[in-house]
Amino acid sequence: MSILGSYVRLAVDELERARRDPAWVEACLGARSEETHGALGAGWTGGERWCSTGTAWDALGFLTRRLGFPVDIAHGEEALPWSGSEGAGAGAAAWSYGPPRCLTPGQVRTAAAAMAATGGERLVGGVGPADLARADVYPVHAWEGGASLEGVVARYEELLPFFRAAAADGDALLVWLS
Template identity: 55%
Template sequence: MSMNGEYVRLTPDELERVIGDHEWATALVEKLMDADARRRPGSAEARCHGTDKAWDAIGFLTRRAGFLVDIVHGEEQVPWGEDWGYGPPRYLSPDRVRTAAEAMAETGADRLVEGVGPADLTAAEVYPVGIWERDDSLEYATGHYEALVPFFRSAAEAGDAILVWLS
């Protein structure tokens, strides 16, 4: 079984309801994921986004780059705390989404991996352990990061929050 990073954009009203109602949150997220699966929108138009197994590498690289927002794990925990795979979801408020989007706009993939090699991810035991020595391993991580940038930018422009979890 693998661990995958998952993201869902939420309006402020949706976030308020998600925080207070686990069952409604589950139903909303399923509905949004189904809709995006049918429509297959680009990252900027999507309500849902996934980073596959690149989530830990993205976290490693963004921490190393000095990001002030945890774009991989979120920052605020939902109070109902139900497990959505590997723990409960967390979220980023609209203000934190905006801060993250600004940092991401300033930090292209080339800058993110500047001075980092596959051996660094291996030494740090970044999940999934054992893949980082492949020639294309950094491209795998930066490709997922680059797809996440317009997702965050669009959420910030709309004033949305983002729900984050590992499934």
């Protein structure tokens, strides 16, 4: 089983509700996975509201931190309240790697601008699989095996239009690992 990075766009009122009501977030998103990205639950449908970095999330975090990105696009910024495992509903399993985090609309705009200014070539410039393995970047076994960074660049380039669209619409982003 792999750890996947996921994002969902939230309107400002949805972000406020997510901050107040962790059970709502858990009920809406459940145990999201890349294989089941069609429907988000609770009436949320369509890939335009959801995006995944697959297993590239940690490499993206490492590479963007290395470049001094102003926003943590891989993990989000603000941790949302989390009901935790005690007494939590079925959705708690979705947060087995920690509670979801969010990016506010302003942070999404800042991130989208930083991403637009940083192409994939610059993102991975001067870094190879051995560097990621030494830094213990997930999935370490892939980097130790000499996996190419092309997949990381592809995920980054898929993420850019998603961030741009969210920024243009004034949306926040919910970010989580599952």
